[in-house]
Amino acid sequence: MAGRIVVGGILMIALVAGVVMYWLQVYGFYDEISDTGSDAVQLTSLVSGEAEPILYDAFRAIDSDSSPIRYRACFTTTMSLPMLTETYVGLDRAAPRVAPGWFDCFDAESIGEMLEDGRALAFLGEANIEFGIDRIVAITEDGRGYVWHDINECGDKSYDGSPLGDDCPEREAE
Template identity: 50%
Template structure:
């Protein structure tokens, strides 16, 4: 009877582990439906609303389980130097690791390119959800990448510190 219970516990543990792995890597993600002219936008230096740029080969994934699971890849005929003359450059970037099956998005390579200066990060959408900004990076080769990044208000809201007056009001704070 003891061997049976031990095997049952082992089978349950393996099943639970496999289920959690599947949910983290595959379960919640879905492909994003293309919205031509709206998928890749950058905030002009003298504005606050994103403007569409030229892009092709767009593919993206997202998950409703978290506001920072969005990842996208595209190509652009515009150079990062041209874009930097017109659009808001972001110094706050940390590409998030994408699931292995979404092969076009390599967060480590993107981060290395940003650090090496062969890619530039731009602000795409401020507060796409509370405390979360959309960031676009473009490389010297014209490859582009998009992900969501916690901004200062989001970092404060999610770690439990006082948000402060400089941040917009938290949704549902008056309820």
């Protein structure tokens, strides 16, 4: 009888711990981000190489202090894809990261399909928004936009211990 109580207690603790870990991963560490005004969505200019604000509306975003790649945002824009491609740095390959299910405006699978078949184009939002992390922006033909953070080549090298090389920026002291 005592063994059943101990086993039941262990199972209850494991169940509670599992529920808490799930909640923390999906809900607990994320915060909704408010629109900062006119500069929440930026793209890198072909001319200046600097991130510049673009026209946008209906901005929603989430972020987390626990990881630099948890940022996700959705917005709409009236700017056309032809104009954007002539003005801002485009990306050949971009793969959106999955967002929590409750952040329903960001569907990584759908965004990825639109990028693959050309219904959306990816742009560099800002390089090294944090060391080794780039902000990526994808915009669809109908003006829906999505933003996420991705690890760049310098970040990959830094995290796997490879030498950084001359093309990587200086890492700020922590």
